[in-house]
Amino acid sequence: MSVRTKTGFLxxxxxxxxxxxxxxxxxxxDLYP
Structure with a gap:
């Protein structure tokens, strides 16, 4: 399972x-390296 946040995923x-x-x-x- 994954959960998206403002800056990435858990x-x-x-x-x-x-x-x-x-x-x-x-x-x-992290979505933004």
Whole structure:
């Protein structure tokens, strides 16, 4: 799953069930380098 923000995306790991996902498991991808 991913969520778009004003400056990029938050992406959850695909191998981890959503219910077990923690903040530190998410990755931020910047749209504007």
């Amino acid at each position: 992406i959850t790991p695909s191998a981890l069930p959503y219910a077990q996902c923690k903040t530190e498991d998410m990755v931020f991808m």
